[in-house]
Amino acid sequence: MNIIRHDMGPRFSEMVTVDLGAARLLYLSGQVAENSSLDITGQTREILHHIDRLLATQGATKQDLVSVTIYLRTVGDYAAMNSVWDEWVPAGHTPARATVGAKLIDSEYRVEIQATAAIAATGPVP
Amino acid sequence: MNIIRHDMGPRFSEMVTVDLGAARLLYLSGQVAENSSLDITGQTREILHHIDRLLATQGATKQDLVSVTIYLRTVGDYAAMNSVWDEWVPAGHTPARATVGAKLIDSEYRVEIQATAAIAATGPVP
């Protein structure tokens, strides 16, 4: 069993991967926009790009997502967030998902996305 | 490693199962009541019925739940939600659980439940 921490900071790691024999689970930290002045579509786009980038470091893609939790500052942003999500999420590979309203740490954040993915653990661990 | 998506929609799948060698993890989407005009006990009952139904498609039952997150629109509904939960949850097989207050996507939703289960992966994948 092997735990690897990616983009590791002193407080948390952006992604933690766990080898479970045949498979590897990838736990991502809650992603927020770096440019928090963007509107909901801009922030969602930035976050989904962060997720693509983190997954890619392990040879994974958005097709490997198994479960996603989306926190919205304002539930009224649901449709606008989904307009970006729906273009991004791969047909035939949609994850389980829950979306709820929550206060976010920075008052400018409009959305935060927490994701888990799973890939085959056939190769050596990078 | 095998990921299977159940009740798959273009936006999300109601359940995603991941084979991890000896075991299979089942990630369920946040479940809400279809009849959102029901009160908290009625909505909780409907949601737990959805969970039973989703698990059953994989030969799993509520005894296989390992972790559950419950989002309540009003934390004052905690006791009423629990009255339904307590009758439903199987003695000797209670999952880990967290319950928090959150705004839900539809203002009529009073509760949303997100669940993870685990079963043996001994047979062929349906």
Place this chain on the structure above:
Amino acid sequence: MNIIRHDMGPRFSEMVTVDLGAARLLYLSGQVAENSSLDITGQTREILHHIDRLLATQGATKQDLVSVTIYLRTVGDYAAMNSVWDEWVPAGHTPARATVGAKLIDSEYRVEIQATAAIAATGPVP
């Protein structure tokens, strides 16, 4: 595949462990302070102590945490919660993390922490 429930109550278990062949996943319930009259630093300290204690029953430690979700009643408590977290979290082993604001079940609760850990499943199950 083996599911074991620890500190099991009729409503939920404080921790559920799942054997997945090479590894064991540990799902913890949302932890809150027993002494809810404590301030944010006191409640965070108590919760992290609960987590240490639950993990220890399986021979695990905070170094084995892979993913943590922190719910704050008041996002303004973020810095004070982190001051306790930063002293506690082990350098070189920080988990993935998400922190959001949420109403908590008891109005005195200021923080609730939900955690998942992973350990090697090499020995017999206690």
